[in-house]
Each structure stands twice: as C-alpha cells, then as structure tokens.
Amino acid sequence: xDARDSADAAELDASAARRHFRDPHVxxxxxxxxxxxxxxDTVMNTPGVRQVLAATALQVQGYSPGRRPxx
Numbered sequence: 001x002d003a004r005d006s007a008d009a010a011e012l013d014a015s016a017a018r019r020h021f022r023d024p025h026v027x028x029x030x031x032x033x034x035x036x037x038x039x040x041d042t043v044m045n046t047p048g049v050r051q052v053l054a055a056t057a058l059q060v061q062g063y064s065p066g067r068r069p070x071x
Contacts, residue, residue, distance in 0.1 A: 021046055 021043075032039045043049055 017052060021049060021052075 026042060029039055029042060034040060034043075
C-alpha cells in the first residue's frame with residue numbers, strides 16, 4: 001500500500017463516518033463549526049462516536065513506526 005492508497009482509505013473511512021453519524025436536523029448547529037463548543041459537545045454525545053474515536057486512535061498507533069497499540 002503506497003501513500004496514495006492510504007490517503008484514499010482514510011478518505012473512505014471519514015466519508016463513511018460522516019454518513020453514519022450525520023444528523024442534519026439538529027437545529028441551530030448548521031451555521032456553526034467545530035470551533036464552537038456546542039458542536040463538539042453534540043458530536044461527543046452522539047451514540048457510538050466515542051467508541052469509533054477510541055478504535056481509530058488504536059489503529060493510528062498501530063501504524064506509527066516503533067509504537068505498538070495497548071491491549
């Protein structure tokens with residue numbers, strides 16, 4: 001797998017997560033960004049997001065040279 005394949009895989013993972021966790025009906029958030037605390041709180045309180053973030057962190061650690069993920 002070269003760097004381009006890796007980037008394509010990361011893009012696929014990100015787009016899949018956006019589709020899965022997207023909630024376009026949350027009023028008042030549409031014009032806000034991740035710089036706004038209410039957006040971050042809403043995302044982190046979405047069921048399943050914390051588990052996906054934890055799994056992603058382990059995956060990133062697994063690809064880091066000289067690092068091994070904790071079990």
